[in-house]
Amino acid sequence: MKTINFAIDLGTTNSLIAKYDDGNIKIYNNPLGLKQTLPSCIAFRGNRTVIGDKALDYLEKDAENICMLFKRKMGTQDTYFVPSIDKEMSPIELSSLILKELKNFVNDEEVLDSVVITIPASFDTIQSNATKKAGYLAGFKEVVLLQEPIAACLAFANTSNIEVTDKQNWIVYDFGGGTFDVALVEVNDRELKVTDNLGDNYLGGADFDNLIVEHLIVPFIEDKLSLTNLWKDLKSKTTNFKGLYFELLKISEEAKKELSHYEETEIEIDIDVNGENFYEQFIIKREQFEDLISSRVEQTITFIQDVIKNNQLLNSQIDRVILIGGTTYVPLIKKRIADAIGVEVDSSIDPTSAVVHGAAYFAGSKPATVIEIEEKEVENTISETIDFKLFYEQNTRDLEELITCKVNSGDVNSYRIMRKDGGYDSGVKTLDDDTFSEFVPLLEGRLNPFKIQLLNDALDVLKVIDTVAINQGSYNVQGQPxxxxxxxxxxxxxxxxxxxxxxxxxxxxxxxxxxxxxxxxxxxxxxxxxxxxxxxxxxxxxxxxxxxxxxxxxxxxxxxxxxxxxxxxxxxxxxxxxxxxxxxxxxxxxxxxxxxxxxxSESERAISINKINMEINTVLGDVEELIKTNNSEENFEYSHQLENIRVGLIETQIAASLINDDDVSDAKFQLDDRKRKLIQNFDDLTRNKLIAQEIEEYNESKSNLEYHLNKEENERFQEKYTRIIKNEREVINSGNKYLIRSKIKELDELYDSIIQSSDENFITYFLHMKFVTEFINQRKADKLLKQGDEALEKKDYKSLRHIVYGLSALLPDYEKEKQKKFKDDSRTGLG
Incomplete structure (x- = not known):
């Protein structure tokens, strides 16, 4: 069986490629410069395309023809215009060039058709599909995606000497160049399971670089050259500053790296502004840098605390926090995690290569579905009529593993298992009730491929199962969540x-x-x-x-x-x-x-400033109306929560108005992300209030029903009531207003059945009708109400029943009005 073996960490700032080879991981070096990392940067020089470190060198000379940080725009319709080739390049196309370059690192004789590519855990479906599309565009025939925290965990578990006997909870803190993820991982002695994750696809080390440029470098240049609006002009496609923006980002990235090791760093600015050379130097202190980034770091701490709280855990139940991603080199991050969470912060694994290392382990256990023509021809000669089901662990830390098989064919009566290195052969054995279970020995620390033959009475081979491979010594991952x-x-x-x-x-x-x-x-x-x-x-x-x-x-x-x-x-x-x-x-x-x-496999979605503003305006009116209502009812605590959302929406709208649709930075994607989260917060807040109202109505319906139920003492009604409330706690705790509403409907229907079972029960109905303030025909209603009073005085409950029916028919049908608005073209057609 052929496994994928190759893995790529397609990073925002740097990318790597590695291979699984019999229990060992090889991370390939760039043939030019012999570095493991390939900067995710592309320079277009007319007919020549330069990728990686050499592309970065052109930032000073020809920055407008440089493309970088495009992973953060994956899954969007944004493009990069490249003047030297007079062409718009999509993030998918640019990513495919990085992937092709990484393929060139591999000089192995085998064809690289299948690959595992890593993605942030919080990537949505469209972003994931865009990554796959880039892989296929790069020439891969099979692309399997793996979430980065899972890959990092596999690397840590398979390379550290930590013995896990009881279940442990790990937090993987993944702060890369462009994205942030925090994952809660459950670990035992055999496998890893990601139980929850949170993240932000627009929070990364690149944001730290932007902060240095915006708040330190740009004000310095503006002051020296008496400029205004430089920050806005830098990011616009339509000004001459696009190249300068990326050049300054590179300078700030170097400063960030220096400040991770030293208390201060000297920035040297040598740029051309409006056709004139500007050369200056100035000092940035670590304290200044930490003040700039502290709010972003606190965001990541909140993510950790939320994922712990959401899973009903205490900080003390977290065994370790594993740091990965180049941004974790910043000292403030490790310090704040240790202070806030109070558990061991483990930075023992190389944060820049951990993801590709773990992904290679995963690739080594993943069967490749791309089969060479020669293999297909051999496969077609084997009988396809024999059906079987095979069970075994693909990854194990044991030195032997059980292979079980159920064969659904009367022609097969024996089997034979052989390890492909020739070190094990079960010999021919008879099936027991069309089944076999066999413990097979494994070579330590490597992939163990097996071949299984299914034979008939004459020991003719009817079927060869050539897809079994067991990875010994490596942790398994329980799927991707x-x-x-x-x-x-x-x-x-x-x-x-x-x-x-x-x-x-x-x-x-x-x-x-x-x-x-x-x-x-x-x-x-x-x-x-x-x-x-x-x-x-x-x-x-x-x-x-x-x-x-x-x-x-x-x-x-x-x-x-x-x-x-x-x-x-x-x-x-x-x-x-x-x-x-x-x-x-x-x-x-x-x-x-x-x-x-x-x-x-949608791989693009459009984001525009106008759309962000329109969606905020749609919600803002509802938020402000609710604030007004709750202030008048003196519900100030709820009103304050709504006010925070209102302020957040307005701040987002103001920030959106300050940038253009042609902005080359990630600002509009960050604003769109912030807008969606604020609207979700509003939805959560209002839904919780609606649920509280639904629960109150449920309890009221239940109380009314119980009163009449006790009066009637009808066994049939009692049985139905017991059936309705059987899963009451589950429904109430679900937080799902539709489930609660359906329960209220069941209770009300039973209530109506009880009331209608006796004429006397219509007394309550009639008394309620007397308090109704609006009827379709008030004159007719007044006449019926007078007749009802007379029937009540005479204790003529049979007549009272029909009077109540008449009054009910005169009630305004608000539901009908709502239904009129919910026209056919507003419906999905699914009930």
Missing amino acids: LPNDICMEVDDLDASTTRLDLVFAKGSILPLKKKIYKTASKTILRQSKSNLIINIIEGKSKGLPSSGLSIGYIEIFGKDLEEDLIKGTDIEIEIEVTESRDLKINVFLQSCDQEFKNVF
Whole structure:
């Protein structure tokens, strides 16, 4: 069996490539300069493209033809204009050039068709797909993605001498050049499992560089040259300063590195501004640098504290914090983690190479699906009619491992297992009830490939299983967790809106597959313009559909149907997410006997300043209205929380107004990220209040029902009531208003059944009607109310029942009005 073996850490500032080779990891050096790291920087020199350190050298001479930090724009529609080739380059295209250059580091005789590429744990589906697309564009036939904290953990676990006997909790603190992740990892003596993660795709060492430029270097230059607005001009595509921006970033990066080792550093500025040379030197002290970055560092501490708190752990239950990523060289980071968390901060592993090192371990255990033509021809000669199921651990720390196989073929009655180095041969053995279980010895610290033969009575080989390889001495990883909920947008007819229905929860181990059964919430006639929408969204399942990210969208129109789709008919939807985050949707309409399917790998999304402002304005009105309401009700604590969100939204809007759409920095992506988080906070805050109201209404419905239930003493009603409240605690604690609402509906329906079982129970109904202030026909209602009083006086409860029915018919139908607004074209069509 061929394993992938090769791994690439595609970094924001630096990239590396490594290979797994029989238990050993080889990190390749750049043939030019013999450094392991390749700066993720590209210079375009007419017909010549220069990548890495040489490209950085051109920052001083020709910065406008240099592209760098493009990983942070992965998955967006932003491009880099390169004057020397008169072309816009996308982040995907630029990343593919880095990947191609890394391939050149490898001089091995084997063809490099398959590769594991690492991504931040908090990368969304679109960013992940963009990374894969870059891999395929670079010429790889198979690209497997691996989350960076998992890779770092594998490197640490497989190279350290730490003995783990009982379960431990590790925090992986990954602060790279462009992204930040914190992951909670559960470790035992056999495997690693990422149980939770948080992160920010727009927080990294590059932000520290930006702060030095914005707050120290730019003011110094402006003061010396009597300039204004230099910071804004530096980042604009339409001014002559684009190249200067990247040149100053390089200077600040060097200063940051110096300040990680020394208390102060001297910056030397030798640049051309408006056609004139400017040469000056000045000192930056570590204290100044730490003051600049402290708020960003505190953000990362909050992430650690949140991931610990979200998993109901104490700081004392964290065994170690593992530092990875080049930014962790900054001394303030290690100090603040130690002070805030109070546990061991482990920086023993090389933070710059840990990710590629661990990814290579992963690649060494991952079977390659790309099969050479010669192998396929051999495979096709082997019988495909023999079905079997094989079970074994791909990674183990034991010196022997159990291989179990169930064969579903009457022709096979024996088997033989051979280790490919010739060191082990089980000999031919008979199957026991079409099954075998065999412990096989393993060579220590290396990959152990095996060949299994399935034979008939005459000892003819009917099938060869050539895909078994067991990695001895390495930790296994229990799959890759989903970083966000995956949901489906569905209609909520009661609330006259759409909501999110959870499909796969955050933390679920990839790959994932599920069949969901829904009903059509509207009729779609053949050849009509009506449509059925399958919208798969990545984001919080309890949030608003608009707060998530659409990652798969299928629209089925009436013209696509062979038969009418009638309201209430069944719809079968199969949703699959692969380990590398491809999304597959298969929709089957049973009444039409039609199937619609698609594979989604969206790799771009647009972000504009206008869109950010528009979305903030949409929410801002609601926030301000709620603040006004809560102030009038003297609910000042809740109002204060809303005020913090309002201020955050306005600050984001002001910051957005100060930058242009042609800004070459990451500012608008950071603002978009901040906007989404503030809207999510608003959604969380208002949802919690709504849930509290729903719980209050639930308790009121339950109390009213219990009063009448005790009066009736009807066994049938009691049984139904017990069934309704059986999972009450689970529903209330779910924090899901839709589940609570459905329980209220069940309680109310039972209440109505009890009331209607006896004429006397309509007394309560009638008394409630007397307090109603609005009827459709007030004159008719007054007449019925007078008749009701007379029936009550005579104890004529049978007549009272019909009077209540009459009054009910005169009540305004607010629900109907809401339904009118929730028109067919606003619905998904899924109920």
